């Protein structure tokens with residue numbers, strides 16, 4: 001019913017309060033379930049379209065390992081698997097356990113032999129880890145802001161050390 005009504009106006013199915021991301025909303029819009037914050041779409045809406053445009057510029061033949069910083073509802077995982085037929089390894093990192101629970105419970109993002117999800121601060125993660133990836137997708141927001149640390153030179157240097 002919510003899905004049908006959402007063709008007339010957006011219908012919020014669920015709200016969750018997160019200490020990290022503030023108020024999170026799972027909303028149906030034009031029959032599609034998406035994850036929003038107070039001021040931004042996080043997953044399965046306009047942001048997914050932008051990420052898909054970026055991914056359409058990537059040559060996937062040599063991509064075996066993908067690192068995603070910022071899981072959200074996991075829409076980029078869905079795009080990689082369904083739209084770009086990517087079957088390699090994905091490691092996703094997010095700081096917010098409520099977001100990780102939403103991805104799993106509301107958007108069916110299931111960990112498996114080729115998908116791992118870590119609850120970790122991405123800034124610390126790239127400092128501590130040394131496993132290399134062929135593609136790193138950085139999608140780190142708190143509401144509609146990218147935290148300052150992700151504009152720092154040190155973060156960029158740490159990222160470049162992790163990319164093949």
Ligand SMILES: C[S@@+](CC[C@H](N)C(=O)[O-])C[C@H]1O[C@@H](n2cnc3c(N)ncnc32)[C@H](O)[C@@H]1O
Pocket residue numbers: 020021041042043044047069070071072073074075076077093094095096099120121122123139140141142147
């Ligand atoms: C726009 S959402 C990501 C959407 C996701 N890429 C998708 O495809 O659905 C931004 C995410 O960045 C995460 N985030 C923000 N700061 C972070 C940090 N310091 N470390 C890890 N994740 C962080 C938020 O918890 C949020 O889930």
